[in-house]
Amino acid sequence: MAAPMLRRVGLGRLWGFAWVDGGSGHRRGSPNGSTSSRRREQSSVAQQPLHTAQKPRKGGHKWAAVVGLEIHAQISSNSKLFSGSQVSFMAPPNSLVSFFDASLPGTLPVLNRRCVEAAVMTGLALNCHINKKSLFDRKHYFYSDLPAGYQITQQRLPIAANGSLTYGVFMGNKQSRMATKTVRIRQIQLEQDSGKSLHDDLRSQTLIDLNRAGVGLLEVVLEPDLCCGEEAAAVIKELQLILQALGTSQANMAEGQLRVDANISVHHPGEPLGVRTEVKNLNSIRFLAKAIDHEIQRQINELESGGEILNETRSFDCKLGCTVPMRDKEGKQDYRFMPEPNLPPLVLYDSASLPAGTESQQVINIDQIRDALPELPSATRERLVRRYGMLPEHSFTLLNEVGLLQFFQNVMKETRAEPKKVTSWVLNTLLGYLKHHNLAVSESSEKPHL
Amino acid sequence: MSARALWLAFRSGLGGRQAFSTKVNLQGSGRITVEVIEHLERLALVDFGSREAVARLEKAIAFADRLREVDTDGVEPMESVLEDRCLYLRSDNVAEGNCAEELLQNSRQVVEEYFVAPPGNISLPKLGEQESFQHS
Numbered sequence: 001m002a003a004p005m006l007r008r009v010g011l012g013r014l015w016g017f018a019w020v021d022g023g024s025g026h027r028r029g030s031p032n033g034s035t036s037s038r039r040r041e042q043s044s045v046a047q048q049p050l051h052t053a054q055k056p057r058k059g060g061h062k063w064a065a066v067v068g069l070e071i072h073a074q075i076s077s078n079s080k081l082f083s084g085s086q087v088s089f090m091a092p093p094n095s096l097v098s099f100f101d102a103s104l105p106g107t108l109p110v111l112n113r114r115c116v117e118a119a120v121m122t123g124l125a126l127n128c129h130i131n132k133k134s135l136f137d138r139k140h141y142f143y144s145d146l147p148a149g150y151q152i153t154q155q156r157l158p159i160a161a162n163g164s165l166t167y168g169v170f171m172g173n174k175q176s177r178m179a180t181k182t183v184r185i186r187q188i189q190l191e192q193d194s195g196k197s198l199h200d201d202l203r204s205q206t207l208i209d210l211n212r213a214g215v216g217l218l219e220v221v222l223e224p225d226l227c228c229g230e231e232a233a234a235v236i237k238e239l240q241l242i243l244q245a246l247g248t249s250q251a252n253m254a255e256g257q258l259r260v261d262a263n264i265s266v267h268h269p270g271e272p273l274g275v276r277t278e279v280k281n282l283n284s285i286r287f288l289a290k291a292i293d294h295e296i297q298r299q300i301n302e303l304e305s306g307g308e309i310l311n312e313t314r315s316f317d318c319k320l321g322c323t324v325p326m327r328d329k330e331g332k333q334d335y336r337f338m339p340e341p342n343l344p345p346l347v348l349y350d351s352a353s354l355p356a357g358t359e360s361q362q363v364i365n366i367d368q369i370r371d372a373l374p375e376l377p378s379a380t381r382e383r384l385v386r387r388y389g390m391l392p393e394h395s396f397t398l399l400n401e402v403g404l405l406q407f408f409q410n411v412m413k414e415t416r417a418e419p420k421k422v423t424s425w426v427l428n429t430l431l432g433y434l435k436h437h438n439l440a441v442s443e444s445s446e447k448p449h450l
Numbered sequence: 451m452s453a454r455a456l457w458l459a460f461r462s463g464l465g466g467r468q469a470f471s472t473k474v475n476l477q478g479s480g481r482i483t484v485e486v487i488e489h490l491e492r493l494a495l496v497d498f499g500s501r502e503a504v505a506r507l508e509k510a511i512a513f514a515d516r517l518r519e520v521d522t523d524g525v526e527p528m529e530s531v532l533e534d535r536c537l538y539l540r541s542d543n544v545a546e547g548n549c550a551e552e553l554l555q556n557s558r559q560v561v562e563e564y565f566v567a568p569p570g571n572i573s574l575p576k577l578g579e580q581e582s583f584q585h586s
Contacts, residue, residue: 077542084545093563094553098546102553114542135529142495144567199569207564210553334493344532362539 064269065296066276067232067262068224071239072217073249074193074257075118081192081216082109082152089255093209101214103147108342113364115190115216116159118248120348120369122218123160123188125242125376130366132348134159136190136340141333144208145195153219155337158189159346165222166378167238168396169231178393183235184223193217218249224263228296229289236260236285241377241399253284262292265309266299274299275309279323281316291316295323380405388412388419394427401431403441482508 077087085098100107123130135157138150163185171177195213197206220239226232240258243249251258265276279295282288294316299309314323349355351367375383381395398405408426415422434444487498498504550563559566 079542079544084543085547086544094550096547097553110540111537112542113539204569206567206569207561208567209564336493339530344535344537345529346537
């Protein structure tokens with residue numbers, strides 16, 4: 001599989017990298033030791049000559065970046081994954097905490113049916129294979145916001161695996177053409193969220209609020225098929241839309257309902273993968289793209305000046321606009337995974353294997369869930385293109401802006417004007433107006449009546 | 451060949467249906483090295499304060515090792531002793547919580563309904579510096 005070529009995105013400097021389509025199936029390796037033929041414009045001559053490598057490199061002068069994402073989405077449910085305390089964003093500290101969440105002795109986990117359904121729905125929407133039997137494990141580490149000293153997760157056998165997510169990327173600078181790409185999904189698993197820590201550096205203490213401890217999370221692990229910040233941003237946007245359409249998560253990054261960690265490494269195409277770093281603390285799609293691109297650049301700069309990349313965890317500092325090493329991470333962790341002794345395997349059924357005479361509340365039928373899946377964003381977009389004859393790019397814009405699709409459909413209901421005219425008006429005139437005045441669709445005073 | 455060696459050969463022959471791997475690798479003789487002790491102390495925060503404690507650990511491992519004498523040829527390993535039970539599914543209703551006062555009573559220190567914890571993780575002293583590990 002060819003490593004996609006690095007594309008310089010929007011940082012405004014003169015780099016000589018050619019943009020190669022990520023779908024090309026061949027690898028190009030330069031002959032070893034061909035320093036004389038190494039073209040100057042491939043290195044960062046634009047700024048500092050420091051970036052020019054001193055020693056000959058085999059495998060060519062182009063860099064390819066490999067980005068893998070791990071996404072944690074908070075499940076939209078009334079109660080937590082293993083306990084009956086409420087899931088809510090704002091509440092007095094420690095008021096939504098049960099004895100189990102506080103890890104008091106003698107408490108046991110009881111699995112929430114809604115969370116399992118949410119996981120199955122998400123797995124089906126992402127074309128995954130749903131494992132009819134999945135297992136729960138304990139992942140041990142010490143931190144004050146994890147009262148039990150371990151997190152219940154699904155490491156050995158998760159609920160869903162081997163799926164794919166198709167997303168659209170705008171081509172070129174004018175955003176006038178779209179290409180579809182696919183990223184593979186390694187697995188989806190159910191796990192517990194931890195509590196929240198508020199660091200009080202003044203008094204050298206940490207304040208712990210366990211309201212979030214035990215809330216159900218869907219961890220979606222993607223294969224490292226991505227090559228830059230723009231692709232990552234498009235993937236996350238599509239995933240958000242899917243989760244919101246399913247209702248399994250509100251996926252609001254600003255409120256912490258969707259958290260993304262990126263694993264990033266760079267290498268020369270044809271050579272083995274480089275050391276990767278993990279970047280955390282990304283709380284908006286914009287910062288996600290920026291952080292990934294900056295980290296790729298940092299690694300390239302580091303390697304080109306003869307340094308090496310440490311396998312570390314870094315945080316994105318939005319003020320500085322770069323990644324910085326995170327403190328408090330002691331090398332590689334040994335999580336001492338073990339089966340969760342208090343939970344039997346989770347068994348799911350389909351219509352064929354459904355046992356007779358069982359209480360319907362106690363069984364989950366995958367086929368039933370599949371039949372009840374709502375329309376996914378890709379299907380909505382296809383429907384818009386078919387019905388109104390609009391360009392795919394327009395359908396993307398309609399869905400990406402919160403409330404715009406609803407507005408458009410309301411207008412179409414009331415008007416006798418041509419769909420193409422309405423599309424053009426909504427996307428150009430209305431959207432332009434909203435952007436100019438920095439308004440959301442819901443805030444605008446425009447009504448669908450024309 | 452000892453029963454243990456036979457068993458290890460059997461495991462490697464199976465081709466790796468090893469669900470978990472930890473970093474703790476025991477020497478063939480059953481002695482626990484200083485590195486292993488250090489590693490365990492950091493992970494589990496137990497204190498193997500004395501040579502006797504380590505000897506006790508070695509004896510405990512030898513005791514458990516007798517399990518390996520059982521012939522498990524052709525026997526499928528269990529997932530868990532609960533694997534034949536049904537996993538009960540709870541309906542998504544709010545039935546617990548609202549006991550902040552009770553829970554906070556367990557904490558030595560409390561600030562405005564928050565539990566108070568030390569800042570981040572306190573790192574253990576390094577190998578050379580460690581004389582005895584002070585329990586707080």
